[in-house]
Amino acid sequence: MVIDSTQNIRDFLTRIRNWALANSPWLVHYNSGSCNGCDIEILATLTPRYDLERLGIKLQGSPRHADVLVVTGPVTRQSKERLQRIYEQMPEPKFVVAVGTCSISGGVFHNCYNILGGVDAAIPVDVYIPGCPPRPEAVINGVAMLLKQLQPARAAEIDRLVAEVAGEEIAGTEVEPFDEHAELLGAR
Numbered sequence: 001m002v003i004d005s006t007q008n009i010r011d012f013l014t015r016i017r018n019w020a021l022a023n024s025p026w027l028v029h030y031n032s033g034s035c036n037g038c039d040i041e042i043l044a045t046l047t048p049r050y051d052l053e054r055l056g057i058k059l060q061g062s063p064r065h066a067d068v069l070v071v072t073g074p075v076t077r078q079s080k081e082r083l084q085r086i087y088e089q090m091p092e093p094k095f096v097v098a099v100g101t102c103s104i105s106g107g108v109f110h111n112c113y114n115i116l117g118g119v120d121a122a123i124p125v126d127v128y129i130p131g132c133p134p135r136p137e138a139v140i141n142g143v144a145m146l147l148k149q150l151q152p153a154r155a156a157e158i159d160r161l162v163a164e165v166a167g168e169e170i171a172g173t174e175v176e177p178f179d180e181h182a183e184l185l186g187a188r
């Protein structure tokens with residue numbers, strides 16, 4: 001029997017990459033037309049009061065190093081192409097979290113001459129976090145939903161950490177499955 005060592009190494013590296021992604025997803029944030037209200041709430045999740053990094057999450061600047069794209073605001077005509085370019089620059093597997101009512105439907109900017117709609121008018125979205133703006137607890141809960149999809153075996157631990165970070169009331173929320181990456185997640 002011939003052992004394909006190249007394939008074995010590739011499989012091994014893929015497993016390591018998926019393990020690292022699931023345990024410490026890196027986020028990149030893009031404002032596609034937000035009033036900055038949602039952006040302030042995202043920043044609040046990184047402050048010592050909430051400290052999102054306790055969940056293994058790191059916010060950084062380059063889409064080429066990011067696993068999760070966090071988008072705030074509606075998609076404007078001007079920002080659509082940039083948003084798509086950032087999404088395309090991210091390596092697979094990648095996920096998108098839309099934060100705030102504007103990122104879901106256009107919100108208060110709906111039907112403005114320069115607004116195309118929510119984030120899913122430009123790129124696929126995995127998790128929607130409603131609110132205008134959503135509170136830091138809601139942002140953390142949305143990210144926890146994504147983490148639980150990535151790490152189903154750690155769901156109870158993530159709930160415990162979320163309760164620690166943001167309060168008992170948002171822990172244990174039911175997770176809506178997102179079909180787009182179901183096959184990919186099933187392979188983990």
Ligand code: SF4
Pocket residue numbers: 033034035036037038072073074099100101102103107108131132133134
């Ligand atoms: S959802 Fe509210 S806070 Fe967020 S960008 Fe829209 S108007 Fe601003």
